[in-house]
Each structure stands twice: as C-alpha cells, then as structure tokens.
Amino acid sequence: MTRTGIGYDSHRFAPGRRLVLGGVTIPHPEGLVGHSDADVVAHALTDAILGAAGAGSIGALFPDTDARWKDADSIALLREAYATVRQRGFTFVQCDITVITEAPKIGPHAAAMATCIAEALGASAADVNVKGKTNEGMGFIGRRECRAAIAVATLERR
Ligand code: MG
Numbered sequence: 520m521t522r523t524g525i526g527y528d529s530h531r532f533a534p535g536r537r538l539v540l541g542g543v544t545i546p547h548p549e550g551l552v553g554h555s556d557a558d559v560v561a562h563a564l565t566d567a568i569l570g571a572a573g574a575g576s577i578g579a580l581f582p583d584t585d586a587r588w589k590d591a592d593s594i595a596l597l598r599e600a601y602a603t604v605r606q607r608g609f610t611f612v613q614c615d616i617t618v619i620t621e622a623p624k625i626g627p628h629a630a631a632m633a634t635c636i637a638e639a640l641g642a643s644a645a646d647v648n649v650k651g652k653t654n655e656g657m658g659f660i661g662r663r664e665c666r667a668a669i670a671v672a673t674l675e676r677r
Pocket of ligand 1: 553
C-alpha cells in the first residue's frame with residue numbers, strides 16, 4: 520500500500536543569516552529567520568513524510584518552544600522524523616519538492632540538495648526531485664519577504 524503526504528513551509532528573509540536549503544549551505548546575502556536553521560525545504564519534506572504516515576506534523580514533533588531545536592540542523596530533524604515513520608511500518612518511496620523564491624536560483628543547487636536529502640532517508644537521489652520557481656515578483660515571495668517550499672512524498676507500508 521502506498522500513501523501520499525503534502526508539506527508546506529515558509530520563512531522570512533534574514534539579511535546576514537546563513538542560507539540552508541535542503542541541507543545545503545548556499546552562499547547568499549540573505550538567509551532565513553527561524554528557531555532552527557530555517558531550512559524550508561527540509562521542513563516541507565518532513566511534514567509531507569509525517570503526513571503520508573498519518574504521524575502528525577514537524578511542529579508537534581519538534582516544537583519551536585523547545586531549546587533543543589534552537590539552530591537545529593533540519594536534516595537531522597528529517598532523519599529523526601523518518602525514524603518515527605519507519606517505526607510505524609512505512610518506507611520512503613519518492614518525493615517531489617518545489618522551492619519558491621526570487622533568489623538564489625535553485626537549479627545549480629538542486630542535485631546537491633537531492634543527494635543530502637536522499638542520504639538522510641537512506642534513499643537514492645534519483646527518488647528525490649528538487650526544483651525551483653520564482654513568484655514572478657508578485658506578493659510576499661516576490662517582494663523577497665520570504666521563501667517557501669511545497670513537498671509531496673510517497674511512502675510504502677509493508
Ligand atoms: Mg519551518
């Protein structure tokens with residue numbers, strides 16, 4: 520049996536803060552505000568994986584009121600969330616992620632993000648698709664107030 524989950528996340532721009540997307544540190548003048556490393560890609564995917572397993576949400580598992588998750592490596596959180604999902608009998612099949620941001624360009628970093636995410640899930644990078652979109656200058660993403668990511672994940676239960 521296969522099950523599908525969806526995840527969404529957004530974080531505000533933070534000039535001078537380190538930018539981490541999909542576990543990859545990208546040299547860029549504007550990072551993102553967050554209690555953890557503010558990795559919108561890892562957060563959206565974690566919610567998609569938890570959702571597919573009916574296992575709640577990243578906010579329930581790693582509350583931002585908990586000092587343990589301050590500046591946390593979100594790929595480590597993804598790994599931990601996936602361990603929870605595996606305990607429920609699910610294994611990762613495939614995911615597709617769209618990062619919505621005016622900058623930086625996602626394409627040049629997509630393969631590195633897929634490799635990093637796949638490693639965390641014990642999966643093949645071929646089963647992790649990462650792509651970027653701009654918001655064509657419109658709205659809060661277009662005004663560079665935030666970046667967002669949407670993820671869909673498929674899991675299999677044996
Ligand atoms: Mg988040």
